[in-house]
Amino acid sequence: MPRCGLTVDSLNPKVLALADHLGDDAIARRAQCIQNEIETKPGSHPFDEIIYCSLSNPQSMGQQPNKFFREVLALCNYPHLLEQSETNSLFSSDAIARAREILDLFPGRATGGYSHCQGIEGLRDIIAAGIASRDNFPCNAEDIFLTDGAAPPVHMMMHLLIRDQKDGILCPIPSHSLYTSYMVLQGATLVPYYLDESRGWGVSMSDLKKQLDGARSMGVVVRGLVVINPGNPTGHVLVEENQREIVDFCRNEDLVLLADEVYQENIYTDEKKFHSFKKIARSMGYGEGDISLVSFHSVSNGYYGECGRRGGYMEVTGFNSEVKKQVYKVASLSSCSNISGQILMSLVMNPPRVGDESYTAYQAERDSILSSFARCAEAMVCTFNRLEGVTCSKAEGAMFVFPSVRLPKKAIAAAEESNTQPDAFYALRLLETTGIVVVPGSVFGQIHGTWHFRCTVLPQEEKLPLIISRFMAFHEVFMEEFRD
Amino acid sequence: MPRCGLTVDSLNPKVLALADHLGDDAIARRAQCIQNEIETKPGSHPFDEIIYCSLSNPQSMGQQPNKFFREVLALCNYPHLLEQSETNSLFSSDAIARAREILDLFPGRATGGYSHCQGIEGLRDIIAAGIASRDNFPCNAEDIFLTDGAAPPVHMMMHLLIRDQKDGILCPIPSHSLYTSYMVLQGATLVPYYLDESRGWGVSMSDLKKQLDGARSMGVVVRGLVVINPGNPTGHVLVEENQREIVDFCRNEDLVLLADEVYQENIYTDEKKFHSFKKIARSMGYGEGDISLVSFHSVSNGYYGECGRRGGYMEVTGFNSEVKKQVYKVASLSSCSNISGQILMSLVMNPPRVGDESYTAYQAERDSILSSFARCAEAMVCTFNRLEGVTCSKAEGAMFVFPSVRLPKKAIAAAEESNTQPDAFYALRLLETTGIVVVPGSVFGQIHGTWHFRCTVLPQEEKLPLIISRFMAFHEVFMEEFRD
Structure with missing residues (x-):
């Protein structure tokens, strides 16, 4: 009996209707591909690293995990540690106390059920x-x-x-x-x-x-x-x-x-x-x-x-x-x-409190991260608002700025020719020229005829000047190339 | 404007069609209730503990987590430990080596992304x-x-x-x-x-x-x-x-x-x-x-x-x-x-290997658990097959035995009267009489007119004699009461 096998047109049409960018983001794939090329053929691109301003994934950008959180997780995973004297020198006292409190909440202290x-x-x-x-x-x-x-x-x-x-x-x-x-x-x-x-x-x-x-x-x-x-x-x-x-x-x-x-x-x-x-x-x-x-x-x-x-x-x-x-x-x-x-x-929902050993470090870490986000957001908003045809609202929270770009008709035509959304075309050009990855606004939806991109405020601050100068240079050349 | 709010009949009928035992298992709720009563009013029931033979949840039954697994998880959660000298005395050498290997698999060693x-x-x-x-x-x-x-x-x-x-x-x-x-x-x-x-x-x-x-x-x-x-x-x-x-x-x-x-x-x-x-x-x-x-x-x-x-x-x-x-x-x-x-x-999928520090303990633990399951299964199968009207296939794997019970017509009628499936009626009686919890076969489906219950082979072995003697006594009385 001939076997036809499972074919894509026999699948649930609701799954097929899911936007392809979910599983198949052209820009993310291209970024990965360029990254591989940089590693195997140094000098093959006009930059030496990919800078992801697309991912709301702070620890993948180099941010370190919170110490108190990880101490408690480690102790809860291996409660045997709580009975060892060495533990007092390896872990902060409030992490130890917290792990004990948490373990007591589990029926039979069984965290494996x-x-x-x-x-x-x-x-x-x-x-x-x-x-x-x-x-x-x-x-x-x-x-x-x-x-x-x-x-x-x-x-x-x-x-x-x-x-x-x-x-x-x-x-x-x-x-x-x-x-x-x-x-x-x-x-x-x-x-x-x-x-x-x-x-x-x-x-x-x-x-x-x-x-x-x-x-x-x-x-x-x-x-x-x-x-x-x-x-x-x-x-x-x-x-x-x-x-x-x-x-x-x-x-x-x-x-x-x-x-x-x-x-x-x-x-x-x-x-x-x-x-x-x-x-x-x-x-x-x-x-x-x-x-x-x-x-x-x-x-x-x-x-x-x-x-x-x-x-x-x-x-x-x-x-x-x-x-x-x-x-x-x-x-x-x-x-x-x-x-x-x-x-x-x-x-x-219950971080270290005043008086706890980890409190000061915890607060300092929190303030340092949030103030870094704030400085990064401000620098980006300021930069983007200086670019021709770009306006950017103030970023107040979350991890993003979302500027609007008025793209020239020629750029829109070029995008259509390559069967791409105009903002994806812009983002892909940005990637190829600078190594910077942003997410085109068309992924999120936008009013017809407007174009945006989402840029995270997560990059490590020492990289900001580089991001800004590359972005400005790219945008100027892009607008020059496609000016109506 | 009057607000009618969200009503149950306006919900997705596919959700409503999900069997109620999922979220509202009468036997599990009754067991919880009895457990509370035993704790607050000792002596209120003819037994002093609930014995769950219903849950495929070994660690909630007192089984200890595997040491090697938990060591590696703790180290991966708090990699800082890998840089401390005390760690060598607290963790087995292969757990330390494995944690290092695993961390190296994460881009940037970032386990938080x-x-x-x-x-x-x-x-x-x-x-x-x-x-x-x-x-x-x-x-x-x-x-x-x-x-x-x-x-x-x-x-x-x-x-x-x-x-x-x-x-x-x-x-x-x-x-x-x-x-x-x-x-x-x-x-x-x-x-x-x-x-x-x-x-x-x-x-x-x-x-x-x-x-x-x-x-x-x-x-x-x-x-x-x-x-x-x-x-x-x-x-x-x-x-x-x-x-x-x-x-x-x-x-x-x-x-x-x-x-x-x-x-x-x-x-x-x-x-x-x-x-x-x-x-x-x-x-x-x-x-x-x-x-x-x-x-x-x-x-x-x-x-x-x-x-x-x-x-x-x-x-x-x-x-x-x-x-x-x-x-x-x-x-x-x-x-x-x-x-x-x-x-x-x-x-x-890659447990400790021959020569690793944890290998012997790991194998011993595995063999001990599986042979305990085997002994428990054999004792249960043997017991159930001795009960009037009960037949039980050999248990070869997983965690269960699934005996069939030929219930007397009177028991079936009594179940119908209390608006319960006959096997749920049997299981509820078992619970009320002995504190033993099993899952009625009707939860899993069965050929019309046959009745079963699922019993796990997880109970700690020292409890087996008690489970067996209580079960046998209960079944005898139950059959006596409802004999046609």
């Missing part, structure tokens, strides 16, 4: 206490689901809310691909709303209302609204008034507010503070019965950048008990999230 | 070498996807293969709920095939063919076949001839063979050996172009039972490059699996 599917109860208590102290409003450990980073809980919520393609979710444009990808995978209708670049990428309530009404008039049942604060890729931090408007909007329109708050610790301007949407809702007097709200956080996106540990949580409030039972059911499919990630999430 | 979405390349090389050495056939690291346990890759494959409810997957009955749950969640048609209890739970090729033809005649497009070997819940290990028949069946019928091989290291009879389906297929002369095969493994299910670490892999062979690209795309949605799990998976 599956946990409760929401995560170890005692760790959720610590996280809930951290959230309560952050917000000055109570938090219930039963509302916390510990997760392997932020992707699985987003996937869970899409599974829960999306029945078929008539169901839609309001999603910001631009936004990183996590939400849009899972919407595509679940067959949801993406209802885009456009962040207002003219107001530093805030949420325009009139556009939100317009998009919601438009979708509804097309028969779309809009189930929820995604907000990313601080913003990815925009670096914007919402003002409180804007957050209150969003809360009222979700309440009035009966939408689940899906709040991506993974960059909550990365604010590097004195003018803004992070306020969780739950804090905002509670401070408006809204309780459990008034608004359905999911807050996502992870250990990947804070300044400590423990991306590889895959820790995270979602806090689910304003869901009735029947609905909550269904969330629990979906969460239980994968047994539980990884224990190291669970422990790390508890450390993030 | 996201990895390649398939996992760190060097770790995949080690795992591929381990698979090649296990099978005596080559294995390509590019075919390996490192995962957070076995659930995410099963979910991925369902996303990939299932377009709508016309697509079906052949799934063994009985089987643990992982496959059936993800089928329900993706809206696939479950095409059951019945394992042959009369032949110790082997696969009956005639039933397989009958079920496939039956499904096809109803218009179901059958995409794949799930085989669990060693079996969960059956404890059966397939004979090679049966495996060859299955391979030929999948090849002839153009089905993707989804091979759950997570219990590959848990064989505790001298008469059987584990053979991967890839080894069987290659030994039959079938290459990449002949059969599409996915093998799942994890760090949770081996005798070491590192369930909480959420490490795993799938090996994907016989998929053409276009299809493989789609697998990659789905895998990339969640960035990467957790690094500790990735490292642990590499240790499982």
Whole structure:
């Protein structure tokens, strides 16, 4: 019998519809390829290293892991160390104490078993206490689901809310691909709303209302609204008034507010503070019965950048008990999230305190990283705003700047000729000329006819002058070449 | 404006259709409740502890983690230790050497970054070498996807293969709920095939063919076949001839063979050996172009039972490059699996070797655990076969025995009266009378009119006499009470 085998056209069309940049980013592949060429044939390119300004992956850029976090993880992985006298000289005293406290939270001190599917109860208590102290409003450990980073809980919520393609979710444009990808995978209708670049990428309530009404008039049942604060890729931090408007909007329109708050610790301007949407809702007097709200956080996106540990949580409030039972059911499919990630999430929400041996070093490290981000952001914004045709909003949080580039018609034509998006064409030219990798705005979505790129503020500061001078030189030559 | 909020009937019906035992197992909840009562009111029950024979979670049953594994994890979490002289007295020399080797596999030795979405390349090389050495056939690291346990890759494959409810997957009955749950969640048609209890739970090729033809005649497009070997819940290990028949069946019928091989290291009879389906297929002369095969493994299910670490892999062979690209795309949605799990998976596939400091202890621990499983299984099988109306196949692998109980009509009627499945009724009575927790066969599926329960072989051996005597006494009284 002849075997035809598994063919791509017999696969789930929702998988096929996922944007190719997820698995097949031409720029990332080209960067990898150039890197290999530089290593094997030094001098083959006009630069001697690839500088990744594309990755929100601080430790891959040379940032060192936080000492206290790693001490506690090591001790929890190998508790035998806690009984050895040498340990006192190898580890800080508060890391030792913390590891003991954490081990006591595990039934039978067994860190090798599956946990409760929401995560170890005692760790959720610590996280809930951290959230309560952050917000000055109570938090219930039963509302916390510990997760392997932020992707699985987003996937869970899409599974829960999306029945078929008539169901839609309001999603910001631009936004990183996590939400849009899972919407595509679940067959949801993406209802885009456009962040207002003219107001530093805030949420325009009139556009939100317009998009919601438009979708509804097309028969779309809009189930929820995604907000990313601080913003990815925009670096914007919402003002409180804007957050209150969003809360009222979700309440009035009966939408689940899906709040991506993974960059909550990365604010590097004195003018803004992070306020969780739950804090905002509670401070408006809204309780459990008034608004359905999911807050996502992870250990990947804070300044400590423990991306590889895959820790995270979602806090689910304003869901009735029947609905909550269904969330629990979906969460239980994968047994539980990884224990190291669970422990790390508890450390993030309860870092060393005043008086602890690690406190001073921990604070110094935090301040040093965030102030480096701030200086880098400022230098980049300043540089980009000096380039012909480029404007760049102030970066206030997260890890990014997201400048707009007015590309000449000739460049757009050249891009079309090479079957590339114009901003990808620009980014590829940048890579080939300078070794600098940025992410084209078309990956995140943008208003038709505008072009952007996302650049992280993570590069080591000593590389900044090089990045800036190369970028400026490249842009000048590019504009010269394609000037209309 | 009045707010109706999120209601359960507005959720995705595929989520609602997931069996409630996933998130709301009456027996597990009752056990938890009794445990609390025993602690707060000693003497409130006719036993003084709950004995979980329901959980495939060895470390929660008191099994200690493997020392070498945990040493390496601790060192990789806090590499600073490798530079300290005290480390040589605290850790075994091969753990230190292994940690150094592993750290060198991480670009920039950065264990805190996201990895390649398939996992760190060097770790995949080690795992591929381990698979090649296990099978005596080559294995390509590019075919390996490192995962957070076995659930995410099963979910991925369902996303990939299932377009709508016309697509079906052949799934063994009985089987643990992982496959059936993800089928329900993706809206696939479950095409059951019945394992042959009369032949110790082997696969009956005639039933397989009958079920496939039956499904096809109803218009179901059958995409794949799930085989669990060693079996969960059956404890059966397939004979090679049966495996060859299955391979030929999948090849002839153009089905993707989804091979759950997570219990590959848990064989505790001298008469059987584990053979991967890839080894069987290659030994039959079938290459990449002949059969599409996915093998799942994890760090949770081996005798070491590192369930909480959420490490795993799938090996994907016989998929053409276009299809493989789609697998990659789905895998990339969640960035990467957790690094500790990735490292642990590499240790499982490359444990201490002859001459290494940890080798003797590692082998002794392995043999001790597996021989304890074997003794426990034998005692249980022997006991169950002595009970009135109970027959129990030999347990050869995995962690389970799965006896059949012929329940009296009166017991079935009493179960119906209390709106419970008869085997759940039996299990609940067992719990209330003895404190022993088992999982009713109805959770796994079984031939209509037959009743079973799954019992793990994990209890600490000193508890076996107690378990056996309580079980025998309970069963006698139960049968007396409900005798027709």
